[in-house]
Amino acid sequence: MTTPKISLRxxxxxxxxxxxxxxxxxxxMPGESVVIIxxxxxxxxxxxxxxxxxxxxxxxxxxxxxESVVGISDSDREHINAxxxxxxxxxxxxxxxxxxxxxxxxxxxxxxxxxxAARPIALEKLALVGLDEKIAMMTPADLSVGMRKRVGLARxxxxxxxxxxxxEPTTGIDPIMGDIINELIVxxxxxxxxxxxxxxxxxxxxxxxxxxxxxxxxxxxxWAGPTEEIDTADSPIVQQFINGQAEGPIELDIxxx
Amino acid sequence: xxxxxxxxxxFLSFLxxxxxxxxxxxxxxxxCVRRPFYFRLIGRQMxxxxxxxxxxxxxxxxFAGMVLALQSYTGFQRNxxxxxxxxxxxxxxxxxxxxxxxxxxLMVAARVGSSIAAEIGxxxxxxxxxxxxxxxxxxxxxxxxxxxxxxxxxxxILILIGDIxxxxxxxxxxxxxxGFNPTLYLKSSWDNxxxxxxxxxxxxxxxxxxxxxxxxxxxGYTSRGGAQGVGAATINxxxxxxxxxxILNYLISAMFFGT
Ligand SMILES: Nc1ncnc2c1ncn2[C@@H]1O[C@H](COP(=O)(O)OP(=O)(O)O)[C@@H](O)[C@H]1O
Ligand SMILES: [Mg+2]
Numbered sequence: 145m146t147t148p149k150i151s152l153r154x155x156x157x158x159x160x161x162x163x164x165x166x167x168x169x170x171x172x173m174p175g176e177s178v179v180i181i182x183x184x185x186x187x188x189x190x191x192x193x194x195x196x197x198x199x200x201x202x203x204x205x206x207x208x209x210x211e212s213v214v215g216i217s218d219s220d221r222e223h224i225n226a227x228x229x230x231x232x233x234x235x236x237x238x239x240x241x242x243x244x245x246x247x248x249x250x251x252x253x254x255x256x257x258x259x260x261a262a263r264p265i266a267l268e269k270l271a272l273v274g275l276d277e278k279i280a281m282m283t284p285a286d287l288s289v290g291m292r293k294r295v296g297l298a299r300x301x302x303x304x305x306x307x308x309x310x311x312e313p314t315t316g317i318d319p320i321m322g323d324i325i326n327e328l329i330v331x332x333x334x335x336x337x338x339x340x341x342x343x344x345x346x347x348x349x350x351x352x353x354x355x356x357x358x359x360x361x362x363x364x365x366x367w368a369g370p371t372e373e374i375d376t377a378d379s380p381i382v383q384q385f386i387n388g389q390a391e392g393p394i395e396l397d398i399x400x401x
Numbered sequence: 402x403x404x405x406x407x408x409x410x411x412f413l414s415f416l417x418x419x420x421x422x423x424x425x426x427x428x429x430x431x432x433c434v435r436r437p438f439y440f441r442l443i444g445r446q447m448x449x450x451x452x453x454x455x456x457x458x459x460x461x462x463x464f465a466g467m468v469l470a471l472q473s474y475t476g477f478q479r480n481x482x483x484x485x486x487x488x489x490x491x492x493x494x495x496x497x498x499x500x501x502x503x504x505x506x507l508m509v510a511a512r513v514g515s516s517i518a519a520e521i522g523x524x525x526x527x528x529x530x531x532x533x534x535x536x537x538x539x540x541x542x543x544x545x546x547x548x549x550x551x552x553x554x555x556x557x558i559l560i561l562i563g564d565i566x567x568x569x570x571x572x573x574x575x576x577x578x579x580g581f582n583p584t585l586y587l588k589s590s591w592d593n594x595x596x597x598x599x600x601x602x603x604x605x606x607x608x609x610x611x612x613x614x615x616x617x618x619x620x621g622y623t624s625r626g627g628a629q630g631v632g633a634a635t636i637n638x639x640x641x642x643x644x645x646x647x648i649l650n651y652l653i654s655a656m657f658f659g660t
Contacts, residue, residue: 198531222537230535236528241518253535256437299536309535 147210149174149307150195155204156363164190165201172307177333177340179350179371181385182360183394188343189233191360192309195341196230197221208307226254229300229338233311235292236307237284239283243295244280248305252280267297273328290321291310294328301332308333314349316401326352347386359385361394415572425619431557432541433549442547450513450548450614451555454505455562457512460503462563466467466570474579485581486584489589492571496599498658499565506609509556510642514617517548518638521621522631530622545618549611556610557603564602601657608653616642 150172157165164187172178182188193199195206197213207215208224216224229250237246248266251257270280273294284292293313300308311330314322326349333340333353344350350357351371358368359382367379373385382393414644473491474484484554520546533540568590617638622636 196531196535197560198534218539221534224537225537226537228535230532232528232532234527236532238524238532249538250536251435253439253533253543303536 146174148172148207149176149209150341151205151207151210152191152195153205153207155191155201155206156188157194157199157201163363165194167204168363168365170358170368171363172339172341173239174339176355177330177338177342177353178356178358179353179354180341180343180358180360180365181345181347181350182343183345183385186360187363188345188360189311192311192341196225196228196309203333222254227306228302229303229305229308230302231293231296231308231310231313233315235284235289235296237292237295239284241299242280242282243275243282243284244285246284246295247280247298247302249299255303266298266302269302269309270295272301273298290317290319293317293321293325297298297325297328297332300334301338304336305338307339307341308388310340310344312344313342313348314344314376322346322349323352329353340359361385417475421623422619425622426615428541429545429549429618430613432539432546434566437542438550439543439547442543443550445516445594446547446551447555449516450509450551450610451559454512454559457508458505458563459566460558461508462501463570465500465504466492466496466567466572466576469500469567470571470574470579474575485575485585486589486593488579488581489571489586490593492575493568493593494598496567496571497564497594497602499650499654501560502602502605502609502647505556505560505563506607506613506650507582507643508645509552509609510613510616510639513552514613514638515635517614517617518621518624518634519631521618522624522634523621525622525624526627526631535643540622545622548614548618552610552614553607556613557606559565560602560606561599566600578643597615597657601653604657605650605653608649612645612649613642616645 147172150170152168152170155165155168156163168191168310170178170180174394178261180188180191190199194201195208197216201214205212211224213221213224237250241249243264244266247270248259248262251262252259275291275294275298279287279291284295285297288328313325313329317325329340329342330353332338340353342350342353353372356368357374358365359372359379360366361381367377367382369377374382377383380393384394461616469492470488473488524544530540530544533543572583572586572590576583620634620638620641624630
């Protein structure tokens with residue numbers, strides 16, 4: 145059996161008395177694109193942050209390439225993160241740097257490449273997401289949300305990561321730009337055979353970019369399976385979510401969302 | 402809840418804060434002395450902290466020196482014999498030992514500490530610090546260490562310049578307003594300038610540079626809750642750095658000059 149790229153076993157995380165993750169199990173196989181769906185505030189971002197080491201789970205096991213990554217040292221984490229790219233929900237571009245310096249950041253600061261060597265690679269990745277050299281010299285503050293997400297995508301893939309994470313890549317942008325982003329995600333993951341883990345509540349996006357979908361509800365993965373089987377999933381929670389119905393088993397925690 | 406419980410709880414959260422700040426300080430120091438160094442960033446921060454603070458510090462110490470000369474003259478004018486010597490001594494001593502470092506420290510706390518807290522705080526709440534981590538870059542190395550290194554190295558230079566300008570301020574008032582003999586005044590200034598005083602001032606400067614940049618980084622790094630949280634971090638950085646500067650100033654003075 146092949147080792148999963150990412151594997152979560154019984155991961156729990158609470159903030160104070162609020163239980164956010166209550167035993168999450170998930171596997172992402174090599175080259176596979178997995179999407180986690182779930183309502184706002186269901187803990188999707190927390191799951192990602194636990195895998196990235198930005199949050200420490202209270203209990204459970206997280207492995208990347210078969211190596212346990214919970215509670216490892218900063219320098220080990222840097223090694224692991226060198227295999228990883230992440231597109232943040234708000235892009236999280238460095239606003240003190242130009243667009244190309246953002247795209248080149250993982251190469252220069254993370255991998256110690258010289259600026260002259262990193263620049264052409266950054267420009268190439270920016271071209272891949274449809275941004276030309278003129279835009280490469282601008283600062284993030286001058287860009288629209290959709291453009292910023294594309295720069296964030298270029299930055300995430302610049303180091304040719306083996307695993308790429310996308311946090312709500314299509315939220316907050318118009319459907320056409322959303323579709324462009326979806327296509328870019330598919331291109332970036334398929335072409336490089338990278339494994340992808342995306343979180344979203346946009347079902348159209350989820351269908352387009354995923355091989356496998358997992359639904360997070362009340363701190364657990366309530367259903368996981370191949371994308372083409374989600375419409376026939378026998379889980380009422382999944383059915384309610386993908387059909388966007390107000391009536392059903394999902395309890396809305398309006399105070400939390 | 403009883404009063405005892407309230408006090409106990411306050412005390413515990415105070416201890417927790419002290420522990421958190423101590424840990425942050427130790428991690429920061431460990432990154433300031435270990436490779437790799439981002440020289441480009443250190444250079445940029447030295448410009449930001451040192452060079453751009455020069456006008457403010459020049460103005461503050463200039464007027465401090467001027468008012469010192471003026472006030473000590475009013476105090477000593479009854480026995481005008483040898484007033485040059487006394488006034489020059491007061492100006493030189495107060496500027497190099499106390500006013501130069503403290504005024505410059507407070508000015509830098511207001512100008513630099515606040516901007517560090519706002520910048521790093523904004524990076525925290527917009528996930529830019531998380532992004533650094535995912536790009537295999539340690540935020541302490543990339544954000545905190547360059548600022549602290551720049552603060553510790555540039556503040557002594559700033560304060561040395563401030564000392565000179567402060568003494569010059571005293572000279573301007575003594576010579577052009579009070580009509581003292583310029584040569585005599587300069588000579589007694591020089592006679593009253595002791596290496597020990599200047600060195601104490603520079604030690605203070607380095608310590609204040611550390612405190613200001615550390616507090617800015619700490620408040621920014623730990624800020625949360627959007628724009629409001631960044632605002633609070635900015636205020637806290639200035640207040641905590643200013644208080645620490647005044648306390649440490651006393652302690653260092655007591656250490657060097659206490660009997
Ligand atoms: N650092 C934190 N401190 C306290 N609570 C948090 C923190 N991060 C997330 N939460 C809480 O965890 C819950 C899940 O958040 P999140 O994972 O961001 O949701 P989403 O599924 O929309 O991405 C929310 O109720 C949020 O308030
Ligand atoms: Mg989220």
